[in-house]
Amino acid sequence: xxxxxxxxxxxxxxxxxxxxxxxxxxxxxxxxxxxxxxxxxxxxxxxxxxxxxxxxxxxxxxxxxxxxxxxxxxxxxxxxxxxxxxxxxxxxxxxxxxxxxxxxxxxxxxxxxxxxx
Amino acid sequence: xxxxxxxxxxxxxxxxxxxxxxxxxxxxxxxxxxxxxxxxxxxxxxxxxxxxxxxxxxxxxxxxxxxxxxxxxxxxxxxxxxxxxxxxxxxxxxxxxxxxxxxxxxxxx
Numbered sequence: 523x524x525x526x527x528x529x530x531x532x533x534x535x536x537x538x539x540x541x542x543x544x545x546x547x548x549x550x551x552x553x554x555x556x557x558x559x560x561x562x563x564x565x566x567x568x569x570x571x572x573x574x575x576x577x578x579x580x581x582x583x584x585x586x587x588x589x590x591x592x593x594x595x596x597x598x599x600x601x602x603x604x605x606x607x608x609x610x611x612x613x614x615x616x617x618x619x620x621x622x623x624x625x626x627x628x629x630x631x632x633x634x635x636x637x638x639x
Numbered sequence: 640x641x642x643x644x645x646x647x648x649x650x651x652x653x654x655x656x657x658x659x660x661x662x663x664x665x666x667x668x669x670x671x672x673x674x675x676x677x678x679x680x681x682x683x684x685x686x687x688x689x690x691x692x693x694x695x696x697x698x699x700x701x702x703x704x705x706x707x708x709x710x711x712x713x714x715x716x717x718x719x720x721x722x723x724x725x726x727x728x729x730x731x732x733x734x735x736x737x738x739x740x741x742x743x744x745x746x747x748x
Contacts, residue, residue: 555736564643564740565683565727572734580735612682619734626671626731630682 524549528613528631535603536639543598543634545613553616554596555628558582558609565612571596572619603638610635641666641732645739653747658715660742662728665709671731672704674713676724677741683727687713718746 526547535541547554555570557580567580571590585607587599596615600607614628642665652658660674671690675683687702689695689711695702701714711730715722725741 553734557738562740565729565738567735567737570734578734614736619731624688627673627685627688628683628729628736630684633680633682 524629526613526615526629526631528611528634530634531632532635534637534639537604538602541600541603541636543600543611543613543636545596545598545631546594547596547615547629548594549615549617549629550593551615551629552593552618553626554590555580555614556586556588556596556598557612557614558607559612559633560609568598568611600636603636605638608636608638641669641730641735641737643728643730643737643739645726645728645742647740648743649745650742651745651747652718654718654720656718656746658718658722658744658746660713660715660726660728660744662711662713662739663709664711664728664730664737666730666732667706667709669730669732672702672711673729673731674700674702674711675727675729675738676722677727678724686726715744718744720746720748722746 556568557565569588571577611634613631617625674686677683689702703712728739
């Protein structure tokens with residue numbers, strides 16, 4: 523089954539304790555991205571990756587890191603989590619961004635609900 | 640920061656009616672537009688994508704795009720209770736996706 527898999531789905535942690543949220547896709551997608559969703563603010567892009575070893579900041583990158591060492595994986599790293607990073611996080615991927623055939627449609631993972639105390 | 644504006648609702652329609660969801664955006668350079676549906680606690684799922692001015696129909700759904708007016712809409716015909724969800728408008732500008740805050744739709748049986 524074509525899918526984007528995120529782990530963990532739920533996590534409660536404490537301020538300053540490093541954590542990683544994994545994201546993996548099995549569709550050979552070039553483009554991968556991370557979003558956070560907060561009430562009243564909608565989905566906001568944190569980081570994105572156009573391909574292996576190519577990453578760039580989205581609109582809310584502060585406090586996050588990413589890496590893209592393999593095409594299928596795009597982990598989100600919180601080096602020193604703070605309470606304002608409590609949110610619902612989504613990983614999403616698309617085949618690529620060009621063209622007009624729907625190749626740039628995002629497929630989302632199930633989401634990871636993170637609480638930082 | 641690209642602005643994508645949606646009426647947050649809630650929008651309530653009776654079963655069988657037409658639901659009309661609207662979205663405006665700030666940047667004329669946007670070329671790809673999407674409507675996603677999100678049930679509470681779930682991930683967004685694609686309803687429609689549209690790239691060209693005009694209408695695009697898929698079953699009970701019609702997306703309408705007017706780039707000159709910077710406006711994209713979604714019509715849901717014969718609304719069903721299962722359509723009750725939050726609908727997200729999104730656009731692609733450059734290499735980034737921008738989302739509206741969503742419109743909550745309730746279809747009343």
